[in-house]
Each structure stands twice: as structure tokens, then as C-alpha cells.
Amino acid sequence: MPRPPPPPPPPPATDTPLRSSERLYKRRDVRPGLSRALDVLGPWGGAEGDEGGWRGAGEGVRWKWVDLKGRVGERERRGVVFEDHPGLVLLPRHLPPTLQRSLIRSSLSHIPRPPNRTNLHTHYRLPRSLFSLYASKSPEIAARPIAAPGTVVREPSGPRGRVENTAVSEETRGVVWGKGRRMEEAEPSGSVKPLNAEEAMGKLRWCNIGHYYNWVHKQYDFTYRDPHTGGPLPIPSDVHSTCTSIVRHIPWDLVPGIDAATGERWAETYEPDAGIVNYYQLKDTLMAHVDHSELSAELPLVSISLGHAAVFLIGSPIRDDPRAPTAIVLRSGDAVVMSGPARRCFHGVPRILENSLPAHLSPESLDPEEGEGEEDPWEPYGRFMSHARININVRQTGLSKEEIDRIVEEMGGPRPTVRKEEGAGAA
Secondary structure (H helix, E strand, C coil): CCCCCCCCCCCCCCCCHHHHHHHHHHCCCCCCCCCCEECCCCCCCHHHCCHHHCCCCCCCCCEEEEECCCCECCECCEEEEECCCCCEEEECCCCCHHHHHHHHHHHHHHCCCCCCCEHHHHCEECCCCHHHHHHCCCCCEEEEECCCCCCCCCCCCCCCCCCCCCCCCCCCHHHHCCCCCCCCCCCCCCCCCCEEHHHHHHHCCEEEEECCEECCCCEECCCECCCCCCCCCCCCHHHHHHHHHHHHHCCHHHCCCCCHHHHHHHHHHCCCCEEEEEEEECCCCEEEECCCCCCCCCCCEEEEEEECCEEEEECCCCCCCCCCCEEEEECCCCEEEECHHHHHCCEEEEEECCCCCCHHHCCCCCCCCCCCCCCCCCHHHHHHHCCEEEEEEEECCCCCHHHHHHHHHHCCCCECCCCCCCCCCCC
16 A cells, blocks of 8 residues: 655744645645635536646635626626635636637737846846747757856845835835935846756746836836837736726626725726736745735736646735635636735735646647647647746736826936846847
């Protein structure tokens, strides 16, 4: 008989329920169970689907279905709301396979280009289309270090760490975006090595969209502007339309913690102007944190899952809350909306579920609605997604165009989105 799995190591005496849950799902010595993780619709293949054999049961999770307003994409869809998490909405399988593939194409081929910035742009000179070299399996060097070898610099902060920035409010905005203040950038490291396209794509972790987010200060730096228009960097049109449609179709009067009038106003006026695309490899995690860089603490944050499934944890606004957080299995095509009270809750992703890529995203899959895709074949996208998860999330900073323009002027005016030593890359 096989040996039973070893018991988990004893947690530190100071462990909170949130931290204990993170440890549970991060374990690699044994496969963590999902009995307490809500998995509303399960794999895309239904009872016949495998997707790694991961199945959540959602024991103890209090949730209910709500009907979305109108028809979305010619199909009626439903959402899930949570009694214990006011303002949280889950839309399982909301994005059909064709839209998933379209957003993946955009997230890999178009979005990670200047003037948008990625974690790679801090350290490397990159070709304009890194993914096209990845698709061709080119062995040539694609990412060349900016700094001279041996240059000693402070390593930059990134989106995977614990957030300790000043919460933006009416009282602190003058400190965050003070007159004449310039937010310094992380310096390129002298220890990085040249990379071919496959190696570089494997190190891609995030890309800013919309208003630029400074990872050193963990605050928005509105002085970075679109070099073509002189205005703010835009949210990509496909991402914008998908996320605004989600907010518009939620029945806000049925969402706990949100009054109907506020929800209706969001449905009419929601205009995402900032966001990030996260690229997770299978062993990556996102520590529990609270987003508080936006002036409004309640406006909806829309998050879209693509590729491998993940465990999403959401707790309360208190890190050491004695109550256990809620675990939700997020599968490709799911959307999560955090609004109102949910915006100030600790949340994170302690586990990407290996081998959970749905069949319609595999390298060999074909979508009859897309045709054979000879001009832009799916295979390289599926090849990347075979070991990855993409998360697109957008939010609204809560500042008007006039307020942002005034902040830019007070901070010394606009500045280029690409540093001289980086260059814009070859076409």
C-alpha cells in the first residue's frame, strides 16, 4: 500500500487563518484538497472533463445565483453573490472560448509593447514584438541587458510582494501626488543575462495598461503619457469593452452591500482607466494584499481569468481576522468583480492548478469561428498557455480628467514613457 501523505508542518504560533490557508494551497509535497473551495461549474468539459482532476466542493461557502441583466453575447448568463463578502460577484464561464482566445492573443502579442511597460522593460532592451520571436522559436538573443555587467543597484519592487504603500484618500493625495514631486524609477540590474525569446517570455510577469503604476512607490504616476496623443495611456479597446459590459450587466440591486442607486450609477458611468495584466507561471503565487492606490475605495475592480485554473482567496479587511477566508476556484473565462466593501478585503492567489488548461486553449485546438488561423496560428499561444495563467484586471482611479491634468502640471509636466537607454525596440 502507498504511504499516506505526511501531515503538514506545524504552523507558526502567530499564523492567522488567512496565512494558514495560503500555506495549505501552496503545498507541493502533497496535492491540496479543494473540499472547501467553491467550484461553481467545474471544468469546461463537464463530467467528462479532466483538467488535472481538480474539483472544488465549496463546503461552508454561502452563495447564491443571480440572473444578469439583458443578454450577454447572445447567451443568458448568471452570476454568483456571497452573503459573507458584500460587493463580491463571480461570473463563472462568462467569457466564451472564442473571446478567451482573442484576449490571450492580445495579452501576449499586442499589450506588452511600448508605451505599455512590463517588468522586463526595467532591465532589458526588447524587440517591439517579443512574442513573434517566441512564436517562431527563434534561438537568437531577444532581450539584451540595459545595465553594464556587474552594476550594483537596488532591486525593484514588483506586484508579487506585500503592499505597504500609503492608502490614497482626500487627506493623503497631496502627499502621493505632491507639487514638484517626481517618482523615481527602479534602476536596471547589472546581474541579468541576455535571453532568447522563449526565456524572456518565461520571465514576463506583468504589464501595465492605462495609467502608469510605479512599482517602486506602488502609486500611479500620471506624468507618463501616450507619446502619440499626449493624453493618458489607454486601456486596450477589447479589454475595455469586455469589462464595461460586465459591470453594465450585473444586477446591482441583488448584490449584498451595494445599494441599487449606486449600482445603477456604476452601470452607466463605469470607465476603467488603469489596470494590469498578470502572467503567472505554474508555480507563481500572489500574496494576500489589499489594493488601495485608487482614490475611490468602492468603484468596481474587474478581474478576468484565462488559461490554467487558480485558487482565489478572499478574506476580510483585517489581515488577522479569526475567520477563515473563502476559497474560490477560478477557471478560464471566469470574471470576478470586487466592489464596495469587497475592495478593502485581503485577497490573493496561493495556487495555480497544474494541468487544468481547458481543451479549447491547448496548442492543438482549433476554433471553427476563427478558421484555420494561418496568418496568426493558435499554436504558439497555446504553447505559452500550456504552462501559464493570464489575469487581466482593470479599475477606475476615481479622478476626473481635469484633476489628473492638474496633478500632471503640478508634478512637473508629462515625461516620456520609454527611457532613452531602453529604446522602443525594433519593429
